[in-house]
Amino acid sequence: MKSGTTGRGRPGPVDLGPVRPVTVSRLSELVAEQIRDFIVSEDLAENIRLPSERDLAARFGASRPTVSQALRTLSLMGLVEIRPGSGAYVVHRPDRIITASVSLMLDLDRESVADLAELRLWLESIGVQEAIRREPAGGLDEVRVAFNRLKESVGSSTSAWIAADTVFHAAVVRRSGNPFLTSIYESVHLAVIRYEHDPWIQTERVPAWLKPNVAGKLIAIHEPIMNALEEGDEEAALAAVRHHHEVMMEHVKRRHSPR
Template sequence: MLRPVQKRTVAEEIIDQIKGLVREGTLKPGDRLPAERELAEQLSVSRASVREAVRALSLMGLVAVRPGEGTFLNEDVGTVFRGSVSAKLLMKKSQIIELCEARRLLEVALVRLAAKRATSDDLTDLRHCLFRMEQSLGTHQVFIREDYAFHLMVAKAAKNDIMADVLETVRDLLMEVQRKVVAVAGAPQRSFQFHKAVYEALVRQDGEGAAAAMEKHLQDVQEVVLAVYERSETGRTD
């Protein structure tokens, strides 16, 4: 059963409760979620928090929002859970490097495709996401979520479902890396500028420009997170 929210951010707790209902089989693929007002009442939260949680679940590929009909659990929701890679695996320096290498191979290719295939709706979604990133520069948890959303939107704009699914499987790892990055002074601002450069290149349909901007961004992420890792290993502080 759903229970009143008591800890963490409200949206995160809503997301975890819905995921829990899926795992235990209470919610099944194709099921319709309770209406926004009903969910808010059951969870003792605001409707705004419910909307935020639903938007995040949609980006994760767990639900589909159908205007005029409601929010439904996706038919392939099981693959999202089976394919998820736990952030607990990210423990060694070598694994951090391997993840960053994999991101370059995948996301640089995706952004080149997106430059050719992105629709006006894709670009609008990316622009809105970029705006939310800028507005959340002082709020790490929100910034991390919007950062991941931007990358997933690029993958979807590339119109290659298999590559987008691969990116989704390492979601937890990517967000864990980003938690380390945003804690470093100046890193979120740099990250935003890199994302802005990617977006502007996509608008120009400049595949090489978008690829170069993504490459610089991912290189910066690797350098920052490795520096954080090395400081934690040696016990040094700034």
């Protein structure tokens, strides 16, 4: 990009030709970021209900569809659960988030999603290994609670499942005892599932793999991870995490198909 010159010989402003108008999805991400920051700064407890979409739209000077997209994005983060007819509730408070830089890299190179998903696999594999080595005989209360919530969310709502799924995987990695591994994992996980579930964020269209009639399959790919942790079986845990990764990659490949 080059700048021109003004009538007085001074350098003109740089040409912003490649810069595009801000899209609704970008506005929704800004709203989501502010809500997330509020949850952190106010240390909101679990099950606190957020203001209605109408009130949030008025507060942010945004449309209700934009706020709705923001709340669905927060569901992907495992921070908010949208309960139909009731509202949006806090389900998890984030600690350290480095998601912005990871998401930016993915935005710049959409073809790299497979590499990012592979990194997610590596991080979760390390997490599950260390979880078993660190606490082979117990210390899994947080993971059990997260897994039970995951089972309870099946068939309730797309938001409930996605939020519970994020919380479960983060709980598994957090069991490793390394908060930096957990933070990096959550950021990479979020970037991958944001790509995977982008049609749902944008249009609230439920993807085929989250339909109620396939609920049993959703639990079937997570239960082996929980069982392996309970049994302290490192080899089984790694196999279960890899199988989950393979299923996720199938979802990524067909993310635009609602059926």
